Amino acid sequence: MNTREHIVSLVKSRRGVSFSKLKGCTDAGNGTIQYHINKSDELERKRDAVVHKQRCRECPLRQYCSRKCxxxxxxxxxxxxxxxxxxxxxxxxxxxxxxxxxxxxxxxxxxxxxxxxxxxxxxxxxxxxxxxx
Structure with missing residues (x-):
């Protein structure tokens, strides 16, 4: 399994996974992870499944977020x-x-x-x- 496939499978299987957890599972850097997520055709909303500093559109907790995710x-x-x-x-x-x-x-x-x-x-x-x- 190549890096992109591995990252995509992790994002699909783990709602709300963070870049740091992806880094630990793949030994790839944040930039590499972001690149593969953005280039993937399998993910409908590229970054919504991954936790980042902004509020996530598809996060089940978004209605409870106020200042931070x-x-x-x-x-x-x-x-x-x-x-x-x-x-x-x-x-x-x-x-x-x-x-x-x-x-x-x-x-x-x-x-x-x-x-x-x-x-x-x-x-x-x-x-x-x-x-x-």
């Missing part, structure tokens, strides 16, 4: 752990103790995201490759 924000392992604990209904203090961070850090991570208990938000998170460890 949520998928990109959730690439941070600590933030994912904080969100998981918050969805369990835990308080900021409980999260801080369990994750081993300060309450202000918990507040910082959650300030970048919409209310995690908002209707539909958790359903949209399911199946995103960024949540896989």
């Amino acid at each position: 949520i998928v990109k924000l959730l690439e941070n392992k600590s933030r994912r752990r904080v969100v998981a604990k918050r969805t369990e209904g835990k308080s900021y203090s409980e999260i801080a103790d369990e994750v081993g961070i300060d309450k202000s850090t918990v507040s910082y991570h959650l300030s970048h995201l919409p209310d995690v208990n908002q209707q539909g938000f958790q359903k949209c998170l399911q199946g995103l490759s960024v949540l896989e460890d």
